[in-house]
Amino acid sequence: MASSNNDLNQAKQRISQAISEGAPAYNAGDIKKCATLYQDAAKEIAPLLPPTFQTKLLQEVEEGNNESDATNYDAKAWALRKVFDSIVDYQLPLVPQDVAGEVTFDPYTISQLGGEPIGVMDNVMGGVSRGSWVSKSNLFFGETSLANNGGFASLRWRFPNVQNWSYAKGIYIKGLKHSKAQEHTFQIILKDATCERARLANFKAMFANPQQVDDQPLLIPFSVFNQMEQMGRPMVGSPAFNPMAVTEIGLMAIKPTVVGDFQLEFSEWGLYS
Numbered sequence: 001m002a003s004s005n006n007d008l009n010q011a012k013q014r015i016s017q018a019i020s021e022g023a024p025a026y027n028a029g030d031i032k033k034c035a036t037l038y039q040d041a042a043k044e045i046a047p048l049l050p051p052t053f054q055t056k057l058l059q060e061v062e063e064g065n066n067e068s069d070a071t072n073y074d075a076k077a078w079a080l081r082k083v084f085d086s087i088v089d090y091q092l093p094l095v096p097q098d099v100a101g102e103v104t105f106d107p108y109t110i111s112q113l114g115g116e117p118i119g120v121m122d123n124v125m126g127g128v129s130r131g132s133w134v135s136k137s138n139l140f141f142g143e144t145s146l147a148n149n150g151g152f153a154s155l156r157w158r159f160p161n162v163q164n165w166s167y168a169k170g171i172y173i174k175g176l177k178h179s180k181a182q183e184h185t186f187q188i189i190l191k192d193a194t195c196e197r198a199r200l201a202n203f204k205a206m207f208a209n210p211q212q213v214d215d216q217p218l219l220i221p222f223s224v225f226n227q228m229e230q231m232g233r234p235m236v237g238s239p240a241f242n243p244m245a246v247t248e249i250g251l252m253a254i255k256p257t258v259v260g261d262f263q264l265e266f267s268e269w270g271l272y273s
Helices: 005-027 031-048 053-063 070-089
Strands: 105-107 118-121 130-134 141-145 152-163 170-174 186-192 200-207 218-221 246-254 259-267 267-273
Touching: 005 031, 005 070, 031 053, 031 070, 053 070, 053 186, 053 200, 118 130, 130 152, 130 259, 141 152, 200 246
Parallel strands: none
Antiparallel strands: 105 267, 118 152, 130 141, 141 259, 152 246, 170 218, 170 267, 186 200, 186 246
């Protein structure tokens, strides 16, 4: 994982600088200059990034370096720009931490969650990713695939009744373990009554356990769900999450941090206050 928010912010600033110089060069027809600017920036920021982005960036830097035709420069410029855009959108995940002060944990019950989750995969867009749930061990596993522009697998629990969680501060997860600790991140999904009025709208927060600690809970405060999304794109001007009218909760494995086999497991989850 990136060592700090400062590292990630520094990388994003360098990307912004590279794009501010490279995009005009590309538009002016100097595609080689654009590709070179992007390549130099990629080398500089790689050490500041999580392993997944480091690997992808350096692969794009090295690919086709023995070729010098205009087509190769164009392909390299676009490939690096695509990775840059993913980095700009990326936020460091919430991680397990020591709990300061008195915290009350209220675990979810099967009846509260409404039974087994519904699988929502990228096949709704033509993808082939897959995911499964084992309720006895709170195990979510599967494989994300980039085929057909896909790349996500998710589980959704639709509540039988609208939930009022206003008494709580957020969601907790205990005993969190997952595949490729230093690379994989996952997302928790929430929907409230407002989301139900906008197709495919929800709130998301990223989390991980890069150190694989097993004696500290992951706390996800409701305050981080401050931007409603629609198909992954921010809905500007939309209200923040309303804990008084919760309709759905979910878990998601998604590119670019999760590509291929994944596994997520925990001992307990619920609300904390």
